Amino acid sequence: MTDLFDLAAVVTARLDAVNGRSREEIGLRILKVTEEAGEVAAAWIGAIGQNPRKGVTHTTDDVAAELADVALTALVAITSLDRDPRDVVTACVNKAAARLDTYSTTPPE
Structure with a gap:
C-alpha cells in the first residue's frame, strides 16, 4: 500500500511536469x-x-x-503550495483535538 502523503507528492510532481506550477495552475488544483x-x-x-x-x-x-x-486532491493542493501535507494535517488534527478537549470540559452554549 502506498503512503497517502507520498502519493500526493508523486501526483504533484507529475502535474508539475505536465502543467508546470504557475499561480494559475495552483489555483486550478485548489479549485479541483x-x-x-x-x-x-x-x-x-x-x-x-x-x-x-x-x-x-x-x-x-x-x-x-x-x-x-x-x-x-486536497493533499495535492497543499503540496502544490509548497507545504508539507503531513504538517498541515497534523496541525488541523491538533486544533480539532484541542476543541474537543475544550468541549469535554465546557458544554457548548
Whole structure:
C-alpha cells in the first residue's frame, strides 16, 4: 500500500511536469477540490435517490470513494503550495483535538 502523503507528492510532481506550477495552475488544483466535493454531493444524491427521475444510482461505498478523492486532491493542493501535507494535517488534527478537549470540559452554549 502506498503512503497517502507520498502519493500526493508523486501526483504533484507529475502535474508539475505536465502543467508546470504557475499561480494559475495552483489555483486550478485548489479549485479541483471543489469539483471533487461536487462529485461527493452527486453521489450522495444518487445514494439517497433524491432525484425522482433517476432514483437510486449510487451506494454509500461510492460516496466514501468520492470523499477519499476529495482528501487526496486536497493533499495535492497543499503540496502544490509548497507545504508539507503531513504538517498541515497534523496541525488541523491538533486544533480539532484541542476543541474537543475544550468541549469535554465546557458544554457548548
